[in-house]
Amino acid sequence: MLKSPLSSLPLIQLWRLIVTSTVLLLFWQGIVVYFEMPPFILPSPMLVFEKLIANYQLLFEHSLVTISEIVLGLILGVSMGLLFALQMLLFKPLRAWLLPVLITSQAIPVFALAPVLMLWFGYGMTSKVVMAALIIFFPITTTCFDGLRHTPIGYLDLAHTMGANKWRQLWHIRLPAALPTLASGIRVAAVVAPIGAVIGEWVGSSAGLGYLMLQSNARMQIADMFAALFILALFSISLYYLTDFLLKRLIPWHLEQKGH
Amino acid sequence: MSICLHILSASLTYKKAVAATFENLNLTLPAGSVTCLLGPSGCGKTSLLRLIAGLIDIEHSQFADIRCSDDQPLNQRFAYMAQQDLLLPWLNVVDNICLKERLLKGKISHSGREAALDLLRQLDLCSIADALPEQLSGGMRQRVALARTLMQDTPVVLMDEPFSSLDAVNRYKLQDLSSVVLEDRTVLLITHDPQEALRLSDQLFIFDDQNKLINFPLPRSATPRAVNAELGEYQQKILDQLRVQHA
Numbered sequence: 373m374l375k376s377p378l379s380s381l382p383l384i385q386l387w388r389l390i391v392t393s394t395v396l397l398l399f400w401q402g403i404v405v406y407f408e409m410p411p412f413i414l415p416s417p418m419l420v421f422e423k424l425i426a427n428y429q430l431l432f433e434h435s436l437v438t439i440s441e442i443v444l445g446l447i448l449g450v451s452m453g454l455l456f457a458l459q460m461l462l463f464k465p466l467r468a469w470l471l472p473v474l475i476t477s478q479a480i481p482v483f484a485l486a487p488v489l490m491l492w493f494g495y496g497m498t499s500k501v502v503m504a505a506l507i508i509f510f511p512i513t514t515t516c517f518d519g520l521r522h523t524p525i526g527y528l529d530l531a532h533t534m535g536a537n538k539w540r541q542l543w544h545i546r547l548p549a550a551l552p553t554l555a556s557g558i559r560v561a562a563v564v565a566p567i568g569a570v571i572g573e574w575v576g577s578s579a580g581l582g583y584l585m586l587q588s589n590a591r592m593q594i595a596d597m598f599a600a601l602f603i604l605a606l607f608s609i610s611l612y613y614l615t616d617f618l619l620k621r622l623i624p625w626h627l628e629q630k631g632h
Numbered sequence: 633m634s635i636c637l638h639i640l641s642a643s644l645t646y647k648k649a650v651a652a653t654f655e656n657l658n659l660t661l662p663a664g665s666v667t668c669l670l671g672p673s674g675c676g677k678t679s680l681l682r683l684i685a686g687l688i689d690i691e692h693s694q695f696a697d698i699r700c701s702d703d704q705p706l707n708q709r710f711a712y713m714a715q716q717d718l719l720l721p722w723l724n725v726v727d728n729i730c731l732k733e734r735l736l737k738g739k740i741s742h743s744g745r746e747a748a749l750d751l752l753r754q755l756d757l758c759s760i761a762d763a764l765p766e767q768l769s770g771g772m773r774q775r776v777a778l779a780r781t782l783m784q785d786t787p788v789v790l791m792d793e794p795f796s797s798l799d800a801v802n803r804y805k806l807q808d809l810s811s812v813v814l815e816d817r818t819v820l821l822i823t824h825d826p827q828e829a830l831r832l833s834d835q836l837f838i839f840d841d842q843n844k845l846i847n848f849p850l851p852r853s854a855t856p857r858a859v860n861a862e863l864g865e866y867q868q869k870i871l872d873q874l875r876v877q878h879a
Contacts, residue, residue, distance in 0.1 A: 524718075526714055526716050526718045527718060529685075529687050529712070529714070529718075530712060530714070530718045530731075531731075531735055532686070532687060533686070533687065533708070533710065533711070533790075534708065534731065534732040534735050534736065534784070535708040535732075535735075535736060536735035536736065540735050540736070540738075541735075544734060544735055545720070548720070548722045549720075623722075624764075625721035625722050625764065625766060626721065626766070
């Protein structure tokens with residue numbers, strides 16, 4: 373009944389990724405050639421690639437800004453969501469008060485808040501970090517709360533008969549049991565956080581890939597814009613797969629929800 | 633170290649329930665022997681065990697006067713074994729067996745780990761000490777759960793249909809094993825399987841439809857009893873009695 377811990381799955385995934393991107397690039401080149409697209413509407417992949425090489429210094433500097441915003445936003449958003457979920461779990465009377473706040477935080481379109489955030493936190497990185505954190509706050513909080521609340525009752529019974537107090541139960545039973553659910557929340561967050569950061573940059577900034585895209589667009593340097601977009605997409609995809617890989621390594625177990 | 637347990641006037645009424653699940657039940661668990669409660673599903677036998685274990689939520693109306701023969705409170709001097717093995721999937725076998733120490737002291741001492749390994753050797757589980765639960769078969773997992781129960785080293789063991797999710801062969805093997813390793817413990821075993829009750833118990837009660845406990849006479853042979861013609865006759869008697877109740 374022993375199962376092998378690591379299969380060759382990541383390799384297959386990488387292979388699929390390469391094939392898919394090659395096909396997409398060929399399709400793109402095909403459209404440019406067939407419809408005779410002018411470079412200021414749709415630049416060819418080759419042209420974008422040339423821009424990538426030529427502007428790598430500039431792209432690199434701005435990428436660093438955006439990446440830091442995304443990563444900091446993720447850290448901030450995940451820790452805020454976790455704390456919020458823990459509060460709702462531990463202090464039952466608070467739950468009834470906090471839940472509407474949580475729903476409201478999702479009902480107001482976060483994009484609409486972007487100008488306000490600029491006003492409060494300035495044009496620097498802070499407003500983008502907050503933006504990214506806000507946009508992932510809801511999915512993280514709900515998945516985390518669900519995970520913490522749905523600890524298999526048998527585990528808690530067992531811990532109770534062993535005489536474990538509430539805090540030990542939280543630390544040794546509830547939290548680890550919630551990790552697989554939390555992990556799926558973090559996966560979603562890793563995909564959504566870049567959107568928050570870039571929107572923030574569009575609304576007002578002096579650095580970052582979003583800023584670069586707007587600037588290039590205004591100057592009709594569409595190939596440069598695509599280069600920035602390419603980097604952004606590449607980073608978002610890598611972030612997702614990296615997160616997924618790390619989470620699978622750190623949290624290899626699944627909960628069996630049987631009985632009770 | 634084995635103690636005798638008296639449960640006096642145990643009553644339980646679930647919130648929103650029309651009638652009491654049971655009322656004024658008295659039950660004595662003789663020291664170092666297996667007492668078995670047999671009854672159909674939903675008769676309240678599991679509720680009684682959970683009441684003794686303190687697992688019934690305080691919102692339900694409940695009472696039980698539990699007295700130990702040594703005049704000390706029962707508190708945590710019992711181990712609980714459920715139908716599910718309840719192995720924590722993120723802990724390996726040894727860490728699962730030492731769960732109580734981890735929960736009470738935050739970490740597992742060297743001596744605790746050594747004791748767990750000794751126990752694994754005794755149960756012939758040495759080779760899987762570092763395995764994760766999901767790598768094990770159902771029978772193995774329930775054996776690890778038994779090891780965790782033994783590791784708690786309590787005079788009283790409460791078992792709630794611990795073998796009912798196993799296949800016939802594994803169930804038989806585990807019944808034999810637990811009969812040996814739980815020899816000097818005071819055990820309360822809940823089951824709906826007449827054969828299991830007959831094989832393991834030193835004292836057998838049937839939960840009847842008025843929620844009273846009826847003592848059922850047992851063969852004189854020592855536990856674990858073999859499944860033979862005599863046991864078959866007893867089993868038939870039990871089934872007849874249960875069928876009358878069902879009607």
